[in-house]
Amino acid sequence: MSVPKPISVRLDDKGRLTLPRDVREALRAQPGDVFFIQPEEDGVRLVRAGNPFDALTAEAIQEDDAGETIALDDILKREGISIDE
Template sequence: MAAIAKITSKGQTTIPAAVRAALRIQPGDLIVWETEPDGSARVRRVQPLDLEYLKAVEGTLSEWASPADEEAYRDL
């Protein structure tokens, strides 16, 4: 399926109805954008479990959050 949407000057867009239906997203749902090295992007609905998992994992990653780490990994 292909759908075209226009980006506003604020970087906003409307998700076409067919895409919303295919993703089963409704107002208030969260989506995640995943960019690929080839310049393409995927979008998917975020499940509540995903958020709980990400919040749990976030707390374990503090050992890689120093200013030196930010400098070393900035261009990745």
């Protein structure tokens, strides 16, 4: 990701700031994304929150690739559960 040069933005009367297009593109920010704002001594730090489902998906794929998953049919059979009932 290329880091854009500092850009000035103005706070509106409702306390909102608009992220300029090149900043949104650099962050790959989409409408609805969540950001954390961390106050610092000389300003704020803005960090986009990660989607927890992305991490869960990556972990599930890794477990499946390693052969560490169990098919639902095998779990049902092991537990003596029939879905036909």
